[in-house]
Amino acid sequence: xxxxxxxxxxxxxxxxxxxxxxxxxxxxxxxxxxxxxxxxxxxxxxxxxxxxxxxxxxxxxxxxxxxxxxxxxxxxxxxxxxxxxxxxxxxxxxxxxxxxxxxxxxxxxxxxxxxxxxxxxxxxxxxxxxxxxxxxxxxxxxxxxxxxxxxxxxxxxxxxxxxxxxxxxxxxxxxxxxxxxxxxxxxxxxxxxxxxxxxxxxxxxxxxxxxxxxxxxxxxxxxxxxxxxxxxxxxxxxxxxxxxxx
Amino acid sequence: xxxxxxxxxxxxxxxxxxxxxxxxxxxxxxxxxxxxxxxxxxxxxxxxxxxxxxxxxxxxxxxxxxxxxxxxxxxxxxxxxxxxx
Numbered sequence: 001x002x003x004x005x006x007x008x009x010x011x012x013x014x015x016x017x018x019x020x021x022x023x024x025x026x027x028x029x030x031x032x033x034x035x036x037x038x039x040x041x042x043x044x045x046x047x048x049x050x051x052x053x054x055x056x057x058x059x060x061x062x063x064x065x066x067x068x069x070x071x072x073x074x075x076x077x078x079x080x081x082x083x084x085x086x087x088x089x090x091x092x093x094x095x096x097x098x099x100x101x102x103x104x105x106x107x108x109x110x111x112x113x114x115x116x117x118x119x120x121x122x123x124x125x126x127x128x129x130x131x132x133x134x135x136x137x138x139x140x141x142x143x144x145x146x147x148x149x150x151x152x153x154x155x156x157x158x159x160x161x162x163x164x165x166x167x168x169x170x171x172x173x174x175x176x177x178x179x180x181x182x183x184x185x186x187x188x189x190x191x192x193x194x195x196x197x198x199x200x201x202x203x204x205x206x207x208x209x210x211x212x213x214x215x216x217x218x219x220x221x222x223x224x225x226x227x228x229x230x231x232x233x234x235x236x237x238x239x240x241x242x243x244x245x246x
Numbered sequence: 247x248x249x250x251x252x253x254x255x256x257x258x259x260x261x262x263x264x265x266x267x268x269x270x271x272x273x274x275x276x277x278x279x280x281x282x283x284x285x286x287x288x289x290x291x292x293x294x295x296x297x298x299x300x301x302x303x304x305x306x307x308x309x310x311x312x313x314x315x316x317x318x319x320x321x322x323x324x325x326x327x328x329x330x331x
Contacts, residue, residue, distance in 0.1 A: 153289075194278065194281035203261070203264060
């Protein structure tokens with residue numbers, strides 16, 4: 001894929017959450033983006049790094065992850081096509097979490113000095129980037145609530161709803177009956193649940209006709225009921241045109 | 247690595263694991279089973295005296311290898327309360 005279409009991925013993401021003019025789009029198209037391919041489970045940016053670039057996810061699935069002192073991993077959020085997971089690195093110099101691929105992914109790196117000078121000259125783009133990090137924070141808040149307070153059944157349904165909704169919004173899933181590209185272990189780390197309990201919960205969701213499972217893949221079977229089961233309300237995703245993604 | 251299955255539940259209802267987990271050996275399966283029992287307890291332990299919960303580990307041939315279980319015991323420390331329980 002050429003860097004032109006990488007720019008379009010970035011533009012579509014920013015347009016989903018903010019209002020940009022044609023002149024802004026031209027500026028965004030001019031950003032030099034260095035693309036790289038990664039296998040699943042590779043670290044893109046490490047906690048403690050002082051990156052000189054931020055990356056836009058062109059294709060694939062990325063997780064922000066933190067490790068406890070004794071080495072347990074918590075995935076604190078997912079990122080899909082168009083997202084700019086470490087955009088906060090533009091202002092916070094030391095990374096406070098690690099970003100890793102959860103599936104094979106293509107990533108586009110953008111220089112911080114370029115992004116800074118664009119923000120100084122184009123306030124609407126600066127506002128759009130700001131909104132992007134605010135929406136990321138809203139998702140983190142939802143995840144704290146999900147992992148901290150929802151029981152396993154609702155928690156699991158919620159995270160599946162979010163993933164499906166977001167993948168659909170970026171055109172990576174055609175309908176609600178789609179494979180969710182995530183491993184058992186990653187799902188457990190995102191839910192803060194043991195693998196045994198994740199399996200138990202997935203099978204419970206399946207027996208209620210909400211999902212289908214085969215190997216490590218999960219498919220949504222009954223979207224309205226899965227939404228209800230997952231206590232899922234899309235407000236926190238702050239899409240400007242939420243109906244378009246349903 | 248081998249695939250282990252973790253059936254779980256209480257004496258009235260057994261939930262059969264159809265997915266399973268790859269573990270390096272019985273020791274790892276035992277740790278996975280214990281973590282599963284902790285989560286099961288958090289989700290399903292109700293306030294009733296004598297409730298039992300368990301996780302049973304079996305291998306791909308269906309041989310039962312381990313059973314991890316616990317039961318709730320509620321005891322009032324005052325005799326008058328005990329009559330009401």
